[in-house]
Every structure is written in C-alpha cells, then in structure tokens.
Amino acid sequence: xxxxxxxxxxxxxxxxxxxxxxxxxxxxxxxxxxxxxxxxxxxxxxxxxxxxxxxxxxxxxxxxxxxxxxxxxxxxxxxxxxxxxxxxxxxxxxxxxxxxxxxxxxxxxxxxxxxxxxxxxx
Amino acid sequence: xxxxxxxxxxxxxxxxxxxxxxxxxxxxxxxxxxxxxxxxxxxxxxxxxxxxxxxxxxxxxxxxxxxxxxxxxxxxxxxxxxxxxxxxxxxxxxxxxxxxxxxxxxxxxxxxxxxxxxxxxxxxxxxxxxxxxxxxxxxxxxxxxxxxxxxxxxxxxxxxxxxxxxxxxxxxxxxxxxxxxxxxxxxxxxxxxxxxxxxxxxxxxxxxxxxxxxxxxxxxxxxxxxxxxxxxxxxxxxxxxxxxxxxxxxxxxxxxxxxxxxxxxxxxxxxxxxxxxxxxxxxxxxxxxxxxxxxxxxxxxxxxxxxxxxxxxxxxxxxxxxxxxxxxxxxxxxxxxxxxxxxxxxxxxxxxxxxxxxxxxxxxxxxxxxxxxxxxxxxxxxxxxxxxxxxxxxxxxxxxxxxxxxxxxxxxxxxxxxxxxxxxxxxxxxxxxxxxxxxxxxxxxxxxxxxxxxxxxxxxxxxxxxxxxxxxxxxxxxxxxx
Numbered sequence: 001x002x003x004x005x006x007x008x009x010x011x012x013x014x015x016x017x018x019x020x021x022x023x024x025x026x027x028x029x030x031x032x033x034x035x036x037x038x039x040x041x042x043x044x045x046x047x048x049x050x051x052x053x054x055x056x057x058x059x060x061x062x063x064x065x066x067x068x069x070x071x072x073x074x075x076x077x078x079x080x081x082x083x084x085x086x087x088x089x090x091x092x093x094x095x096x097x098x099x100x101x102x103x104x105x106x107x108x109x110x111x112x113x114x115x116x117x118x119x120x121x122x
Numbered sequence: 123x124x125x126x127x128x129x130x131x132x133x134x135x136x137x138x139x140x141x142x143x144x145x146x147x148x149x150x151x152x153x154x155x156x157x158x159x160x161x162x163x164x165x166x167x168x169x170x171x172x173x174x175x176x177x178x179x180x181x182x183x184x185x186x187x188x189x190x191x192x193x194x195x196x197x198x199x200x201x202x203x204x205x206x207x208x209x210x211x212x213x214x215x216x217x218x219x220x221x222x223x224x225x226x227x228x229x230x231x232x233x234x235x236x237x238x239x240x241x242x243x244x245x246x247x248x249x250x251x252x253x254x255x256x257x258x259x260x261x262x263x264x265x266x267x268x269x270x271x272x273x274x275x276x277x278x279x280x281x282x283x284x285x286x287x288x289x290x291x292x293x294x295x296x297x298x299x300x301x302x303x304x305x306x307x308x309x310x311x312x313x314x315x316x317x318x319x320x321x322x323x324x325x326x327x328x329x330x331x332x333x334x335x336x337x338x339x340x341x342x343x344x345x346x347x348x349x350x351x352x353x354x355x356x357x358x359x360x361x362x363x364x365x366x367x368x369x370x371x372x373x374x375x376x377x378x379x380x381x382x383x384x385x386x387x388x389x390x391x392x393x394x395x396x397x398x399x400x401x402x403x404x405x406x407x408x409x410x411x412x413x414x415x416x417x418x419x420x421x422x423x424x425x426x427x428x429x430x431x432x433x434x435x436x437x438x439x440x441x442x443x444x445x446x447x448x449x450x451x452x453x454x455x456x457x458x459x460x461x462x463x464x465x466x467x468x469x470x471x472x473x474x475x476x477x478x479x480x481x482x483x484x485x486x487x488x489x490x491x492x493x494x495x496x497x498x499x500x501x502x503x504x505x506x507x508x509x510x511x512x513x514x515x516x517x518x519x520x521x522x523x524x525x526x527x528x529x530x531x532x533x534x535x536x537x538x539x540x541x542x543x544x545x546x547x548x549x550x551x552x553x554x555x556x557x558x559x560x561x562x563x564x565x566x567x568x569x570x571x572x573x574x575x576x577x578x579x580x581x582x583x584x585x586x587x588x589x590x591x592x593x594x595x596x597x598x599x600x601x602x603x604x
Contacts, residue, residue: 017421023428026435062417087420088413089458106424106454108447110480 005117007032012054016063045071057082081119185259202235219247294395316366331365350378416461456507468503470496493534505573512566522551543599551590559586
C-alpha cells in the first residue's frame with residue numbers, strides 16, 4: 001500500500017466477535033491508525049462515543065442479536081464518517097442506510113482501506 | 123246432462139274455414155243435426171283423416187256437453203283405450219274451456235290409464251264456435267311429457283347435487299353472469315371475503331376491497347375476474363391482496379375462468395380464490411433462513427481468516443498468509459454469487475468477472491472474456507471459481523498479468539447434442555515473460571486436475587507454452603438446464 005489514507009487516524013471498531021476483532025485490529029494497525037477503540041455492542045459503542053472522538057468508524061451491522069443502527073445514528077449526529085461491515089452484504093442493510101458504504105465480510109486489507117478512504121472522502 | 127247418441131260425420135256441407143278450425147255438420151244417431159268439429163290444418167283436408175292419426179300428439183274434440191266427438195290414434199294411445207264417440211269426458215281443462223269459452227294453454231295434468239299407470243300430460247284446449255259465435259264444443263291437443271318431466275327433475279337433482287358439492291368444497295368459489303353480477307358463492311367464499319356477498323348486486327368480485335401486490339388500490343372492474351369476462355379468456359398467474367371489512371389483508375391468487383354455452387357464447391364466469399398467506403409466510407421464512415445461513419458462513423469465513431492471520435503472523439512469510447487469505451476470499455466471493463441466486467445457479471461470466479476483479483484495475487482491456495450465457499450448478503460454480511482463481515493468481519505472479527504487455531483471453535462455448543451438453547473453456551495467456559514449466563506440482567495444478575476431473579467428471583489440460591500458459595477445461599452440463 002503506497003499511500004495510507006487512514007494512517008494517524010483514530011478509529012472506532014464495533015464488532016461483537018472477538019476473533020474477528022483481532023483481524024480488524026491487525027489490519028488497522030498495519031494501516032497506521034493512531035488509535036483503535038473496540039466496542040462489542042451498541043451500548044459499549046455509545047458509551048465510547050461519549051468519551052472519545054474518533055475520526056472514523058467501522059460497524060458490524062449485526063451485533064449479537066441487535067442491529068448497529070443506533071450507533072450509526074449517533075455517528076451521523078457527530079458527523080463521524082463510517083463504513084458498515086456485514087456478512088449479509090448490501091441487501092442485509094436496512095433500507096434507510098442503503099446509501100452508506102458497505103463491505104462484505106470476509107474482506108481483505110485492500111478492500112477495507114479503499115472503503116475507509118472513500119468514507120473520509122480521500 | 124242430456125245424453126244423446128254418438129255423433130258421426132255425415133258430410134262437409136256448410137263447411138267454413140276459420141284459422142285452423144274446420145267446422146262441419148254432423149248428425150246424431152237419432153238423426154238430429156249437430157255441428158261437429160275437429161282440428162286439423164288446411165292441408166289435413168286434402169290428406170284426410172289419416173293425417174290426424176299420424177300426428178305425434180293426442181287430439182280430440184268434444185261437443186258443448188263435453189261428449190267425445192272424435193279422437194286420433196295418439197290420443198287413444200295416451201289414454202290407454204279407445205273411447206267411443208259420445209262418451210262423457212272428465213278432463214278438467216276441457217271442462218274449464220266449455221264453462222268459460224276461453225282457451226287453456228299449457229295445462230299440466232296427470233292422467234291415469236285404465237291399466238292404472240299414470241302419465242303427465244301437457245294440454246292445450248281451444249273453444250269452438252259456430253258462425254253465430256255460439257260455443258259448440260272444444261278441441262284438445264295433448265302430449266305425454268312424463269319423460270321430459272322426469273329428465274327435468276333429474277337435471278334439477280343433478281344441479282342441486284353439484285351446488286351441494288361446490289358448497290361443501292373448502293375452496294372459495296363464486297360465479298357471475300356475463301355482466302359480472304354475482305350469481306353464486308359458496309360458504310368458503312363468504313368466509314374468505316369476511317362478508318356475505320349480495321347475489322345479483324355485487325359485481326366482479328365477492329371481496330370487500332382489492333389491492334395490487336404493491337399495495338395500490340385495484341378497482342373491482344379492473345380485477346382479474348373482470349378482465350376474464352371482458353376479454354372472454356381465463357386469467358392465470360395473477361395475484362392480488364384482499365381486504366376484509368374488518369381491515370384484515372391477505373395475499374390471494376384468483377383463477378377466473380369464463381363460462382360459455384353450447385354455442386360458445388359467454389354466459390358468465392367462475393372464479394376460485396386461493397389464500398396464499400401461508401405460502402408467502404413460508405417463502406419469507408425460507409428466505410430468512412437462507413440469508414441467515416449465508417451470513418453465518420460469511421462470519422465463519424471471517425473468523426477463519428482471522429485465526430489464520432493470528433496463527434501465521436510472524437511464523438511464515440507474509441506471502442503465505444496472503445495466498446491463504448486470497449484463496450479464502452475467492453471461496454467467499456463465489457459464495458456471495460451463489461447466495462444472490464438463492465444457491466440455485468451462477469453465471470460463468472459473472473464468476474470470471476469476480477475472479478478477475480482484483481486484477482482489472484487500470485488494465486481492464488488486457489483481460490478479454492468471450493462467450494454466451496452459461497448457468498452453472500452451485501457445485502460446478504464453486505470448483506470452477508477456485509480453479510480460475512488459481513490460474514489468475516498464477517498469471518498475476520508469473521504469467522501474462524505480471525507484465526505490462528501481457529494479455530489474457532478466456533473464451534467458452536457450449537456444444538449440444540441429443541445426449542450431451544458440454545462446456546469448453548479456453549484460457550490463453552500471451553505477452554508475458556517466457557513461461558517455464560513449474561518444477562513442483564502446486565495446489566493450483568492439483569485442484570485443476572482433481573476438481574475438474576474427479577469432482578466434476580470433466581477434463582482439464584494445462585500447457586506451459588513458452589509464449590503463454592494455455593489451459594482447456596471441458597465439463598458436462600446437465601441436459602435440463604435451459
């Protein structure tokens with residue numbers, strides 16, 4: 001990866017599966033992110049957003065039986081760009097969020113960085 | 123009543139013709155002149171009394187007192203005896219005519235023959251007048267309608283039993299006339315509609331309200347039944363949403379079918395309404411289930427990807443980890459493809475485009491694809507996608523896709539015969555660095571061999587020509603696949 005558009009950024013990762021979160025964390029570290037905050041549920045993510053100010057977020061849509069949409073709404077309010085990640089693909093996203101960036105799990109680092117770069121407009 | 127002797131025809135003097143009634147003079151046995159009458163057609167005169175006997179209906183005449191003047195052969199047959207002229211007759215229609223002087227039309231009566239058997243007859247009686255307008259007697263035409271009545275009763279019984287049958291069916295059925303007015307509905311129909319349809323008033327459909335599948339209102343005069351009647355043809359494959367008066371809605375399939383008489387003229391239509399809520403629910407459930415399975419497979423693949431990353435990190439060269447991840451992601455992509463088609467099939471061209479997606483950026487024109495639409499079974503799609511991924515990876519590392527001038531052409535065609543449908547795929551690289559035959563058999567070559575030949579029962583050949591790798595793959599497609 002020649003340019004690292006997310007290098008130095010603080011990023012919120014909302015992912016309920018620990019093993020998958022290791023992978024995301026590794027990828028983001030490799031991409032040079034300055035700070036990575038992990039949340040495993042909507043409540044954890046909303047709590048984190050009260051204290052922290054990430055530049056960017058990566059949201060798993062389905063979090064152990066709940067949808068991540070309340071987090072997405074909060075991110076919109078805070079004007080923090082984000083990317084959905086889901087095993088369902090785009091059709092698994094609620095209609096009001098269809099226009100958002102979605103990456104299909106599993107994905108490689110290149111797919112992730114392209115989506116994140118697009119989210120921050122880079 | 124004065125009873126005089128039998129009458130006999132003595133001549134045709136003073137004969138007048140008025141309509142079909144011919145009057146003639148006759149004398150009683152005692153010599154007293156009396157007008158006698160009988161009915162026949164004008165032509166009957168020429169043919170004589172024989173014609174009267176050949177008529178298929180019973181005819182007799184009586185005088186003013188109701189005494190028999192004459193009868194034909196058929197009348198005797200129907201009575202079961204041949205009464206003598208002058209016998210007093212008791213048939214009431216004739217009595218009525220003699221009393222009122224007015225004709226009687228289509229009167230049904232049951233007569234009992236001398237042998238005790240009974241017959242239903244239909245009688246028409248006309249009074250007979252002389253030139254002065256004096257009632258002189260009556261003529262009766264009658265016919266046996268016993269069989270006709272029996273057939274009618276049978277028909278009514280049959281119709282009733284068909285109605286009972288329709289009524290008992292658990293399917294919602296109703297009929298309309300040619301103008302669409304409801305003429306019949308069964309219990310199941312009223313239950314489905316959630317209302318009591320009004321016969322002769324409700325038009326086109328027995329339901330309260332109808333909507334298209336997208337929720338737009340459907341006026342009754344545009345409903346499938348109305349179309350069937352207006353176009354005089356059965357409508358199939360339509361779907362509508364029914365709203366009951368209580369507001370409940372459910373999806374339904376109608377089966378409107380025109381009814382025609384023996385001449386083919388449209389006389390109405392019959393419709394059966396099938397509530398498909400359960401089917402729709404089952405379809406949604408199945409779809410949700412497939413979605414869930416797909417989602418879990420994807421999450422599991424993501425977990426495997428992470429486990430491999432965690433396990434291999436720092437232990438093996440990154441290239442190994444990357445190769446593993448690329449294979450896993452190739453498998454994942456073909457899963458997506460199949461999931462989008464509900465795991466029914468996948469298009470070969472779509473698979474190829476997916477495989478080449480990582481290599482097309484900025485050099486799309488260097489990869490050429492050519493061939494018609496070919497649907498592959500999930501099994502063939504998975505194996506072929508993995509094989510193609512290996513070939514593409516190899517081309518990107520060592521072959522045509524590793525050099526700026528290299529090109530890759532993939533063409534395919536289907537050869538069909540009565541027994542076989544064979545798919546031939548040709549992979550041709552050119553313009554890359556000189557090709558060397560690999561020293562060891564890698565995963566790609568093994569998969570090509572076993573995947574295509576053992577798993578799919580096809581044939582695969584790979585040639586490491588110095589000017590470019592060449593690969594041909596032949597697999598048999600199912601015959602039924604369109």
